[in-house]
Amino acid sequence: MSYFLSPKKILFGKNMLRRLGAELEGRGQKAVLITDKNMAELSGELVETVKSAGYEVRVWDGAEPEPSTAGAIEVLKVLQEFAPQLIIAFGGGSVIDTAKAAWVLYENPEIPPAEITTVNVKTKLTPQKKARFMTVPTTSGTGSDVTWAIVLADTAEHRKIGFAHTEIVPDITLLVPEFTVGMPRALTASTGLDVLGHALDGYTARQQTDFSDGLCLQAMKLAFEWLPKACADGDDLVAREKMQNATTIAGLGFGNSNTSLCHALAHTLGATFNMPHGRSVGITLPYSLEYIASNPPLEGAPDPVARLSTAARFAGIDATSDQEAIQKLIQKLRDLAKETGEPLSLKEAGIMEQQMNDNLDTLVALASKDVNMYSSPCECKDEKLRRLFQDIWKGK
Ligand SMILES: NC(=O)c1ccc[n+]([C@@H]2O[C@H](COP(=O)([O-])OP(=O)(O)OC[C@H]3O[C@@H](n4cnc5c(N)ncnc54)[C@H](O)[C@@H]3O)[C@@H](O)[C@H]2O)c1
Numbered sequence: 001m002s003y004f005l006s007p008k009k010i011l012f013g014k015n016m017l018r019r020l021g022a023e024l025e026g027r028g029q030k031a032v033l034i035t036d037k038n039m040a041e042l043s044g045e046l047v048e049t050v051k052s053a054g055y056e057v058r059v060w061d062g063a064e065p066e067p068s069t070a071g072a073i074e075v076l077k078v079l080q081e082f083a084p085q086l087i088i089a090f091g092g093g094s095v096i097d098t099a100k101a102a103w104v105l106y107e108n109p110e111i112p113p114a115e116i117t118t119v120n121v122k123t124k125l126t127p128q129k130k131a132r133f134m135t136v137p138t139t140s141g142t143g144s145d146v147t148w149a150i151v152l153a154d155t156a157e158h159r160k161i162g163f164a165h166t167e168i169v170p171d172i173t174l175l176v177p178e179f180t181v182g183m184p185r186a187l188t189a190s191t192g193l194d195v196l197g198h199a200l201d202g203y204t205a206r207q208q209t210d211f212s213d214g215l216c217l218q219a220m221k222l223a224f225e226w227l228p229k230a231c232a233d234g235d236d237l238v239a240r241e242k243m244q245n246a247t248t249i250a251g252l253g254f255g256n257s258n259t260s261l262c263h264a265l266a267h268t269l270g271a272t273f274n275m276p277h278g279r280s281v282g283i284t285l286p287y288s289l290e291y292i293a294s295n296p297p298l299e300g301a302p303d304p305v306a307r308l309s310t311a312a313r314f315a316g317i318d319a320t321s322d323q324e325a326i327q328k329l330i331q332k333l334r335d336l337a338k339e340t341g342e343p344l345s346l347k348e349a350g351i352m353e354q355q356m357n358d359n360l361d362t363l364v365a366l367a368s369k370d371v372n373m374y375s376s377p378c379e380c381k382d383e384k385l386r387r388l389f390q391d392i393w394k395g396k
């Protein structure tokens with residue numbers, strides 16, 4: 001990777017909603033807010049702010065969790081009919097990815113909507129001219145609010161497809177910690193572990209750069225410190241704000257590096273066992289780190305032992321050797337999952353042995369072709385990948 005991309009503006013801090021009006025005034029007359037049924041109820045204040053800035057606002061609340069192309073195609077119809085100059089995604093990663101995909105299709109009518117997942121860095125996309133795209137995340141996990149990636153599920157093939165393009169960067173990201181206060185403890189925990197997955201995958205991925213490194217390290221440190229507090233007291237606004245910052249900082253980090261082995265495994269589990277994204281990341285993260293810390297790196301890849309021991313020390317871990325630092329870092333992740341009530345293995349997550357055995361070949365096949373696998377600093381395929389999935393099922 002030889003460039004760094006981010007939204008033009010990330011608005012954060014106190015009373016940000018009140019300051020949003022000035023950002024939007026005079027930049028258009030029509031806005032579409034994309035959300036889901038849960039979050040639509042909480043969108044009132046945001047909608048009123050946008051209206052006060054001079055916009056007619058239409059709300060579409062049909063986004064589904066772990067979205068597929070279908071939702072984006074529905075949104076596209078609304079965009080084409082209403083012709084907004086502002087598109088707002090208000091929700092978790094599922095809403096944001098649905099909106100992002102619809103926005104890309106709105107700006108690029110030559111792309112057949114059903115083929116949106118085939119977009120890649122080489123696709124010729126027109127720079128946006130119809131609408132600005134604003135993201136307002138309500139979970140603290142995916143970082144999709146600032147990344148130039150989209151993840152959609154291929155329901156027919158039971159797999160998740162991640163794709164990215166440098167023209168898919170949102171214009172404005174609005175961080176309002178109050179919007180995340182309603183997250184139940186389990187969602188707070190699983191999305192928070194996703195942040196650690198982004199930070200550590202991004203820091204060890206083959207595409208890491210000097211620019212992404214610092215962001216990944218800081219995001220990891222913030223999440224280790226503040227996730228337990230956000231889980232212990234969901235009304236703790238400081239903890240909510242810190243986790244929101246950690247999430248977006250991790251998004252800037254991994255978004256300009258890549259996610260890697262942990263996410264290749266997690267996407268596969270998510271699609272095969274219908275498991276929420278953050279939960280599958282929380283399960284696969286310790287195993288993927290153990291794997292890269294004990295296998296030889298590929299030629300030209302960053303040395304995972306040097307990287308992970310640096311990350312461990314940045315997280316405040318004391319150790320007399322690199323391997324000890326890494327083991328302590330992995331244990332810290334397991335302790336955090338336990339403390340926040342998240343499962344440490346597929347067995348603990350309720351996947352039966354028979355179900356696992358029936359799906360093992362599929363898991364290996366899907367993970368092998370997951371795009372994140374190409375970012376792994378170590379090769380992981382065939383028998384090694386199979387054994388890794390077996391370990392992830394039975395736990396350690
Ligand atoms: N594009 C990217 O860069 C990127 C990166 C990582 C993950 N993802 C994708 O993001 C999706 C997961 O997103 P997610 O983890 O944010 O969850 P989500 O968006 O799927 O939301 C999960 C549930 O939580 C609810 N919810 C959202 N905010 C809430 C709040 N404040 N209070 C109460 N309930 C709330 C939603 O309505 C939904 O029912 C997956 O599809 C994943 O693959 C995308």
Ligand SMILES: [Fe+2]
Nearest residue numbers: 142194197281
């Ligand atoms: Fe993730």
